[in-house]
Each structure stands twice: as C-alpha cells, then as structure tokens.
Amino acid sequence: MSKIKFLKPGEDTYTEDRSDVDQISGTSFVYxxxxxxxxxxxxxxxxxxSARSHILHLVExxxxxxxxxxxxxxxxxxxxxxxYETGWCADGMVCVCEPRRVACTTLAARVAEEASxxxxxxxxxxVRFDDRTxxxxxxxxxxxxxxxxxxxxxxxxxxxxxxxxxxxxxxxxLYTDTLLxxxxxxxxxxxxxxxxxxxxxxxxxxxxxxxxxxxxxxxxKDTAAIISIEGRNYPVxxxxxxxxxxxxxxxxxxxxxxxxxxxxxxxxLVFLTGAEEVEACVSLIKEHAASLSRDQGSLLVVGxxxxxxxxxxxxxxQSPPTGVRKVVVATNIAETSVTIPGIVYVVxxxxxxxxxxxxxxxxxxxxxxxxxxxxxxxxxxxxxxxRAGKIFRLYxxxxxxxxxxxxxxxxxxxxxxxxxxxxxxxxxxxxxxxDFPSPPPARHLTAALDELFSxxxxxxxxxxxxxxxxxxxxxxxxxxxxxxxxxxxEFGCSEEVVSIVAMLQVQNVFTRPRGQDGQxxxxxxxxxxxxxxxxxxxxxxxxxxxxxxxxxxxxQYFLGHRSLARAAEIRTRMEKLLTKFEIPMRSSKDxxxxxxxxxxxxxxxxxxxxxxxxxxxxxxxxxTLHIHPSSVLYTQQQPQWVLYHEVLHTSRVLMRDLTVIDxxxxxxxxxxxxxxxxxLQIR
DNA sequence: GAGCACTGC
Numbered sequence: 001m002s003k004i005k006f007l008k009p010g011e012d013t014y015t016e017d018r019s020d021v022d023q024i025s026g027t028s029f030v031y032x033x034x035x036x037x038x039x040x041x042x043x044x045x046x047x048x049x050s051a052r053s054h055i056l057h058l059v060e061x062x063x064x065x066x067x068x069x070x071x072x073x074x075x076x077x078x079x080x081x082x083x084y085e086t087g088w089c090a091d092g093m094v095c096v097c098e099p100r101r102v103a104c105t106t107l108a109a110r111v112a113e114e115a116s117x118x119x120x121x122x123x124x125x126x127v128r129f130d131d132r133t134x135x136x137x138x139x140x141x142x143x144x145x146x147x148x149x150x151x152x153x154x155x156x157x158x159x160x161x162x163x164x165x166x167x168x169x170x171x172x173x174l175y176t177d178t179l180l181x182x183x184x185x186x187x188x189x190x191x192x193x194x195x196x197x198x199x200x201x202x203x204x205x206x207x208x209x210x211x212x213x214x215x216x217x218x219x220x221k222d223t224a225a226i227i228s229i230e231g232r233n234y235p236v237x238x239x240x241x242x243x244x245x246x247x248x249x250x251x252x253x254x255x256x257x258x259x260x261x262x263x264x265x266x267x268x269l270v271f272l273t274g275a276e277e278v279e280a281c282v283s284l285i286k287e288h289a290a291s292l293s294r295d296q297g298s299l300l301v302v303g304x305x306x307x308x309x310x311x312x313x314x315x316x317x318q319s320p321p322t323g324v325r326k327v328v329v330a331t332n333i334a335e336t337s338v339t340i341p342g343i344v345y346v347v348x349x350x351x352x353x354x355x356x357x358x359x360x361x362x363x364x365x366x367x368x369x370x371x372x373x374x375x376x377x378x379x380x381x382x383x384x385x386x387r388a389g390k391i392f393r394l395y396x397x398x399x400x401x402x403x404x405x406x407x408x409x410x411x412x413x414x415x416x417x418x419x420x421x422x423x424x425x426x427x428x429x430x431x432x433x434x435d436f437p438s439p440p441p442a443r444h445l446t447a448a449l450d451e452l453f454s455x456x457x458x459x460x461x462x463x464x465x466x467x468x469x470x471x472x473x474x475x476x477x478x479x480x481x482x483x484x485x486x487x488x489x490e491f492g493c494s495e496e497v498v499s500i501v502a503m504l505q506v507q508n509v510f511t512r513p514r515g516q517d518g519q520x521x522x523x524x525x526x527x528x529x530x531x532x533x534x535x536x537x538x539x540x541x542x543x544x545x546x547x548x549x550x551x552x553x554x555x556q557y558f559l560g561h562r563s564l565a566r567a568a569e570i571r572t573r574m575e576k577l578l579t580k581f582e583i584p585m586r587s588s589k590d591x592x593x594x595x596x597x598x599x600x601x602x603x604x605x606x607x608x609x610x611x612x613x614x615x616x617x618x619x620x621x622x623x624t625l626h627i628h629p630s631s632v633l634y635t636q637q638q639p640q641w642v643l644y645h646e647v648l649h650t651s652r653v654l655m656r657d658l659t660v661i662d663x664x665x666x667x668x669x670x671x672x673x674x675x676x677x678x679x680l681q682i683r
Numbered sequence: 684g685a686g687c688a689c690t691g692c
Contacts, residue, residue: 098691128692146692173690276686331689353688366688377685410690422692476692507687629685648687656687 001286026442026452039114039148043081045232047073052082054227059083063187064195064224070231072385075198076103076167076575080140083163085469089139091192092162097145099173100337101127104142105305108132111140127349128476129569145175146476149182155472157186163194169207170200170374171336172409174419177425180437182426184211195496202229202374203406234384236346238399248349253284253395255347256327260292260299263390266344267326269378273353273368275305276655281329284289297323304330304340309508309560316340334380346383350374350395354407358635359447360396361623362605364415365649372407376400412440416583417479421457424464425473454605455483461679471581475574480645484602491598493588494578496538500599502571503537504645504657506563510630513558515624520558527557528632530594530613532642534599536632541567596667599659603643604670607665608655616655619666619674628654 011266015232029360043049048069058065069075080094088094098104101510117123118594124133125142133141143151154160165185183195197207210231212224245251252270282303289299301406304316317340320326328340334350352371357364371379372558376393383389393400409681410417412470420431431445440536452458457479468486475482481501488494503509512520527539544564547553554561575585588594608616616625627634628648666674 144691146690151691171690175691274686274688301686305687307687335689337689355688418692594687626685630687634684640686652685654685 004084031540039116043074043078043114046078047232048074050080051227051229052078055079056086057080058236059088059194059196062223062225062519063193064193066195066204066208066211066224066226067196067198068201068226068228068235069198069228072232072257073229075229077114079165079196081111081115084139088194088208090162090164092160093138094140095148095158095161095164095218096140096142097164097166097179098142099145099171099176100166101130101144102166103171104144105130108140108142111142115140120680129573145173145179149175149178149422149426150476152182156426157190158193162192163196165196165198167198168336169197170203170406172203172407172411173584174414176412176555177409177411177424177437178419180207180210181435182423184435186666187211187309200374200377202377203358207437209615234386235379236384237390238380239390239392240400241394242396244396244399245349247396248272249281250284250350252281252329252347252349253288255392255394256285256299258348259287259345259390259392260325260327261296263345265599266387266389267320267328267342268345268347269340269343269382270327270329270347271334271352272329272331273351274331275303275307278303278305278329278331279579284331285327297325301327301329304328304334304338306331306333307380307508309511310562313338323494334382335375340382340632342386343382344387344389346380348379348391348393350376350393352407355410355414355417357444359441361618361621362415362447362451363647367649369405370399372405373400373403374406376403398407403440410436411436412438412444416440416444420445420448421452421464421469421473421479422639424452425470429463449568451605452479454670455479455602457483467581475507475577477574477607480602480605482602484598486573486583487583487601489578489583489586489600491588491594491601492586493594493598494583494585495587496595497598498571498574498578498585499541499549499567500534500538500595502567502574503541504534505570506567507561508560509537509540509563509567511558511560516558523557530636530660531596532633532639533631533657534645534659535592535595537657538595540564541571544568596659596661597665600643600661600665603645603659604666604673606644607661607663607666607674608642608644610638614638616642623653625653625655627658628656631656631658633658 010439015219033429067075079160080096084443104125104127108123112119112123115123120132121134121137123140124138126133126147126336128147137543166179187193187195190675199207208226212222214221227546245331256270270281282301285301297618299319302315304313316328319342334340351368352375353366353368356366356367380391422433423431427502432442452499457465459465470485472479485501490499510524529535529539540559552560554564605620607619611617618625625647633639639660641661641663642658643661644655648654648656
C-alpha cells in the first residue's frame with residue numbers, strides 16, 4: 001500500500017472530493033483556485049489521476065478491485081469516468097452506490113459537469129422518490145445502496161450494469177453488507193461483471209479476503225486486488241489525556257477553552273454522544289466564554305445533532321464574524337453525514353451511541369460505548385481538511401490501543417427481520433448459510449425468522465409465503481407495518497391505516513419551540529384521542545389534509561410542515577403499492593374499532609399489559625416497560641392493554657407510539673401467537 | 684413527569 005503523501009499548507013490546493021458534502025454545506029463553498037484551469041486540467045490534478053492506468057489494469061484483470069482511497073482523492077467522481085472513457089459502458093452502465101442520498105445527487109451533478117452533459121442524461125442518479133436517469137442513454141448512474149438492493153428484486157443479476165462501484169463500504173450499513181453478500185453471488189454467475197469496493201485502510205484486507213475466490217497459494221490466480229490512492233488531508237497532531245476524563249462533557253468544555261486560549265485561529269469541533277449532552281456542553285462552554293476578557297477574543301458556540309430542524313442545523317455551517325472562533329458541539333452526525341467547513345481542532349470524547357439488538361427481548365437498545373479506532377481516525381480527519389490540525393482525545397494513549405479496530409457492522413448488532421425478508425425475496429433460501437461479509441449471530445437470524453413466521457410472511461417450511469410474504473418484502477417498511485397495510489383492506493380501513501403508517505415514518509411532527517411550550521402542548525391536545533398515539537397521528541394527518549396542507553395552519557398548531565409534507569409523499573407511494581396489490585382503498589365508517597383491530601393484526605407481537613404495580617409487562621418474554629412521556633396516554637388513566645410501535649431504552653425501558661387494545665383481539669387475530677391460557681393467566 | 688446516534692428503501 002502506498003504511503004500517504006502529506007501536503008504542506010500552501011504547497012498545493014485541490015478540488016474537494018464531494019462524496020460526503022451535505023446539501024446544507026452548499027451554503028458554504030470550497031474556494032477552487034483551479035477554476036480557470038478548466039475541468040480537464042482540474043481532473044488531472046486529483047491524486048486518483050496518477051493511479052488511473054493501474055486501476056484500469058486491475059479492473060481489466062481482476063473481477064473485484066478494493067480501492068483504499070483517502071478523503072480528497074477524487075475516487076468517487078473520477079473512477080466512474082475512467083471506466084466510461086475506456087469503453088466499459090458499451091455493454092451496460094457503470095453504477096456507483098452511496099450510503100446517502102445527498103452523496104448521490106451532488107456526485108452525479110459534479111460528474112455531469114465534468115463530462116459536460118446534462119444531469120439526468122448520460123450521467124444521472126436514482127434515489128427513493130427521485131429518479132434522474134434516462135433509460136438507454138444514461139451511462140453513469142449514482143444510486144443509494146438501498147435502491148440497488150431493491151433493483152435486484154426486479155433484476156437479480158443486475159444485467160443493466162457492467163461495473164458496480166460500492167463507495168464508502170467501510171461504513172458497513174445494513175444495506176452495504178446485504179449488497180456485498182449479494183454481489184458476491186452475482187459475480188459467480190456473471191464473470192463479465194466488475195466490482196469496485198471503496199473502503200478505509202483498516203478493513204480493506206477483510207473485504208479482499210471476502211471477495212477473493214482463489215483457493216490456491218498462487219497469487220496470480222487471485223480474483224481480487226487492493227489498490228491504495230493517496231488523499232489530500234493535512235497532517236493532524238494528536239494529543240491525549242494522561243488520565244481518563246471523569247466527566248467527558250465537562251472535560252470537553254475545558255479543552256475547548258484551553259484551545260481557545262492557547263492555540264492559533266481555527267474553528268473547533270467537539271464529538272459527544274447525544275443531543276442532551278450536546279446541549280449541556282454548549283451551555284457549559286457559553287458559561288466559561290462569558291468570563292473571557294476582551295483581548296481573549298470571543299466564541300460562537302453552536303450545537304449540531306439530528307433532532308434539530310434544518311434551519312437550526314444551518315447555524316453550524318455559517319462562518320463566524322471575523323475575530324470570533326466557532327465551536328460546533330456535535331453528535332456522530334458530524335463524523336460522516338455532514339462536513340462542517342473550517343474545522344482545525346477536534347475534541348473527541350471517545351464515546352458514541354450505537355444501536356444494539358437483543359434477541360431475547362426482541363428489541364433494540366441505544367447504548368453509549370467507546371468508539372472504535374476507525375471511528376477515532378475518522379473524527380480526527382475532520383481536523384485536517386483545511387490545513388494542518390490538532391486532535392484532542394479525552395482519554396490516555398494506551399486506551400486507544402485497546403479500542404476495537406472497527407465498529408461492528410450494523411448487520412451484527414441490529415434487528416434482522418427487514419434484512420432477512422429482503423434476502424428471502426431475493427431467493428436466498430437458507431439464511432444461516434448466506435455468505436455475509438460479517439455473519440450475524442445465529443440467534444439474531446432465528447429471532448428474525450420467528451418474527452416473520454408469526455407475521456405470516458413465512459410458511460411452516462420456512463419459505464416466503466405467497467402472496468403475503470412476497471408483498472411484505474416489497475414495502476420499504478418494517479414487516480409489522482407492511483403486514484398492517486396489506487391486511488387493511490380486509491378490515492375496511494386502508495385509507496386510515498396508510499395515513500398512520502406514513503406518519504410513523506417521519507419525525508418531528510409535533511414541534512415545541514423554546515418558550516412556547518405551553519401553547520404547543522395546548523395546541524397538540526386538540527388532536528389527542530383515548531385510543532392512543534397512532535390514532536392521534538391519524539387525526540393530525542386528516543386535519544392537515546382538511547386544511548389544504550397549509551403551512552400557516554401547521555405553525556398555528558405547532559406541527560412540522562416539512563414532516564407532514566413528507567408523510568403525504570410517503571403515503572402516496574404506499575397507496576400506489578397497495579393499489580398494485582389490488583388492496584381496496586376503503587375508509588372505516590363504523591368508527592375507530594376497525595382501525596385499532598387492523599393495527600393489532602400487524603403489531604400484535606408488541607403487546608403489553610398493565611401490571612398491578614403500575615408498570616407494563618410484555619406478553620412475549622415478560623419484560624418490564626413504561627409509557628414514554630411523549631405519549632398521549634402518559635397523562636391519561638393507564639389502559640389495561642396496549643400495543644407499542646417502538647421501545648426506547650434510557651434509564652428505563654419506554655414504549656412509544658401506543659394503541660389501546662382489547663386483549664380479545666390478540667386471540668382472535670393472532671391465535672398462533674397468543675394461546676388463550678397465557679392471556680387468562682395474565683388477567 | 685422524561686428525553687431520541689445516524690442513514691435509508
């Protein structure tokens with residue numbers, strides 16, 4: 001592997017590899033001094049250009065090429081063009097898969113510009129709800145990983161593509177692993193197909209071994225190869241604490257102040273684990289900053305996390321007034337999803353919040369864990385984008401060596417019911433024998449199979465049921481919600497259920513602007529119904545439509561207009577799928593009973609009853625739960641029986657999105673799951 | 684009276 005060449009500040013400048021530039025960062029821009037050079041000259045200045053013939057040679061001779069490309073190498077925009085220029089597109093398109101939508105749209109726009117074609121013609125992209133390609137004309141197509149997996153349902157061998165490049169594969173999302181596993185099978189059937197996998201140094205060898213089918217000791221028979229391309233990140237100097245930080249929030253704030261007082265100009269980025277921590281740290285820094293003397297310069301402190309609205313997030317991208325140093329306190333959102341310009345110093349708490357699945361309780365927990373080395377490297381890289389930077393890790397250096405190399409892929413730590421359903425729809429019969437890049441625990445797989453069986457998606461023999469299971473797989477939803485939609489015709493309430501399901505897909509429906517908490521609560525109360533949160537969401541949606549999707553009406557009732565508009569979009573898609581399956585769109589005339597019964601038909605595994613001691617207990621597994629304070633039922637008299645959509649682990653286990661049910665419905669609608677005796681015992 | 688890392692189909 002080639003050594004990374006570091007550039008001295010001012011020695012050279014570069015065009016940005018835009019693969020991880022968020023749309024929001026479009027408000028800022030990268031100054032490009034080579035603009036006047038013309039696009040072709042700019043392209044030749046990218047580090048990847050020197051590897052052009054080497055890459056093309058490998059693609060020619062090996063079926064799989066693993067590309068280790070540092071940030072700023074230009075791989076995502078250039079390699080597809082190299083393939084195109086050398087005639088690879090004669091027999092099919094070049095496909096580039098990205099984990100995120102923005103990467104698809106921005107990269108496609110950049111490549112179209114470089115190739116002097118209109119976006120959507122020779123160069124295009126396809127993401128959910130937005131297809132900008134022209135069949136028969138498009139040669140280079142950027143897609144999200146998830147969409148390519150969906151495409152495989154219609155075309156399992158991906159015959160329209162001659163080469164597939166999986167970008168950012170080191171992120172190892174559920175879809176990355178699904179795709180890599182499936183592509184390995186496709187490669188065996190299609191010797192003409194070429195696969196390029198872009199990854200980080202740390203897991204390149206793992207991926208090489210996964211794809212190399214050479215079982216001899218003769219390396220010339222290898223079917224895969226690795227190539228490294230240097231990047232254009234500046235050096236980052238590292239600092240560690242001598243002792244582990246007792247309180248990393250406090251320690252982060254102190255470090256920020258120390259940097260501000262002792263280091264040269266440049267903005268600071270702090271990594272913490274959650275929104276609450278971010279807010280706490282922001283106030284701490286603000287407190288300290290207030291006591292700074294005049295000649296010490298001032299600080300602009302902003303928080304950055306997923307639950308902020310996009311206009312609130314925008315504050316982190318704005319450049320501070322001259323002489324003011326910006327401090328962005330962020331969650332993991334700043335590690336990959338958004339790139340904040342101007343960062344020179346990074347403070348890394350060393351922790352991250354990740355999802356963890358428990359097959360015993362059938363649910364996912366969010367837990368705070370130490371980061372991996374890969375993640376620590378990624379975070380420190382955020383300091384070296386504009387010039388030489390510094391990283392302050394809030395733990396001792398010995399501790400870094402003890403960190404695991406990489407974060408376990410999502411596939412081994414999340415619920416697999418959706419992924420398994422998807423794979424089965426793609427013809428993978430024996431899930432336990434599927435070649436996953438990192439095999440998930442067998443008990444996670446069997447739990448997923450059990451869940452799918454109980455929902456009726458699988459037959460006794462373990463095959464996908466016809467037509468229910470096949471249809472469920474086509475919905476981009478959790479299997480429970482897909483089932484709910486597919487049976488809604490029989491309950492005569494598809495109109496209502498499709499609205500509920502769409503509403504469950506969006507966040508921030510109920511807004512609570514600071515200082516208007518009381519007003520917001522009063523406004524929200526108008527939608528509340530005793531049947532629970534799902535029916536309340538239905539009320540909100542119906543009212544939104546009744547008032548002509550008015551933005552003014554939304555703000556009057558403290559509802560997120562963007563979220564509702566997105567729900568409407570999702571609803572349209574779901575309705576189209578239901579129509580395709582000839583599910584009649586009916587509206588329930590005899591009240592909400594039918595709707596609640598239909599909800600039960602999908603969510604029945606998530607039933608809980610009121611324990612005499614005041615908490616709730618799940619029927620499956622007898623786990624203790626509580627009503628989430630955001631639920632409309634939180635302030636009501638506690639119902640005897642509820643179904644939840646999700647659980648959330650904090651200090652307690654909380655149920656969200658509840659529906660009040662009659663336990664008799666469980667016996668009636670899921671007799672295979674609930675025996676009369678178990679329910680009688682409980683009562 | 685308590686609190687939700689982040690994507691994506």
